Amino acid sequence: MTSQSSNFAYAMAASATTANRAVSLATPDPSGESSGRLSLFFKSVRGLNVPRQYQYMVDASQESVTDAFLLAFHTRDCRGGKGERELGRRCLVWLFINYPRLFAKVAKLLPEYGRWDDVLQFFPGILDLSNIEFVRANYVSTxxxxxxxVVLRTLQTQMVQLFGRKLQEDLENMTQGKPCSLAAKWAPTEGDSLDSKSGVFKSLATEMKVSPRALRKQYLTPLRAYLKIVERFMCDREWDEIDYNKVPSCAMKRLKKSFEKHDETRFQEWRDALQKGDPKVAKVNAKQLQPHELVREMRTSCHADGVCAAQWKIMEEDCMKNGSLDNDIAVVDTSASMHSPDYLPYDVACAMGLLISKCSVGKFKHHVLTFNSVPAFAVIKDTPIYDRWRQLSSISWGGSTNLQATFELILNRGKECKLTQEDMPKRLWIISDMQFNKVNGYGAVTNFEAIEKMYAASGYTRPQIVFWNVNGSSSDFPVSVGDHGTALISGFSPSVMKAVLEGDDSFSPYGIMRKSLDSDRLQPVRLALGVEDEKNDE
Incomplete structure (x- = not known):
């Protein structure tokens, strides 16, 4: 609550409840000035349904068209943002339909923040604009x-031409021995399921003014060979041509069983060299993987092979580069609601808990806090990653989302041990679907309001609290824009931690969002939009 004048608006905003009947907020900004943008920022994670996502886009664009574009690219960004492919593509398609002239300015940037097949989403056969009423209803668009x-359909043609020009440019670069993009890798394949349904291959050939056969034989086949695409070697049974040091991270995770089966000796030699730790001999990629994918592999296979362990080590190193985790501790939600869909939120929470406990410096290194009716500090011994995962998964969690009890544990431990403020946690990362239990003993207040009262009575200063949402299915919010010393973030990638860890006085839900959107990573988008980005897209 930021001021007496805002009390009524704040009270009206606190009209939502969690699935466990706790009082919560229906909007992150009662004033409405940033509600759409904060909602999109906090809820853009798997589980967010399509109508609600598009409504958030409507609200965000009404507040700031620039920020709506930045939020879309941040959501899609697989190298420095959330890396949400489906959610990011939905945002970008919505902007394409509603702001085509502005979208045309940033279209060429799509592969830089995603992949070349993102461009395919705008091809006429995939994005069908023939049924206007269908588009209006399904995309919440005018x-x-x-x-x-006509502008929209012209832009669709330009998207096809964008893809075609890149293939032509790559073919020229190939003949000169220069590097090429991955456009050929992600180009449509004639006769595959996507092409059979939408005719994208023929559309591309037509705009390139070549026959489908010429597109296949003169462009895609030689370019894919030049790029040394792993799947091509596999199809041709040229296993000895595969350089395991250069296999992309997602491909390695997906295909390593095939490597074991068909190239057992070479692959085992590479893994043995990888385990010895000499990057000049063997190295593995992990850039496009997300931590929960490795946790899921460990959970389902009951072990972590050398490749998985090496990829996890890279993730830890990258996490440390995001900033200083000084006396930080993760609060990991493993309640029943985190098991759906398909244990995904659970895997994410465990993965981030393991990363934060390992990368934190200070008194709380190798610690996590549990969600439970009787929560506890748990020590995760610094052992190989699978052993650490086993330690974490073996903790008695209790299946509860009693956030109040977690903070009571922190304060009671502080009092019992006569700890100073310096001895207390500096920042808590609450990794959860945000469906907390109802508060007891403080009346009809939110969990955060109860926490504020608990700290005020204790004499300790409340730590910074990061609410990290790992399930977009809910519609409530734990804090509002005026609750300083808190952050609202979401996603499955450690990259979202960076804005939190940069550290300055703007630690608030809006301030953390602004850091993410104003980052150097998104500067090309801002430059492409230019000074007209806030004007109507007439």
């Missing part, structure tokens, strides 16, 4: 007719 509809 799709125009007349001149503006």
């Amino acid at each position: 799709v125009p007719t007349g001149k503006r509809l």
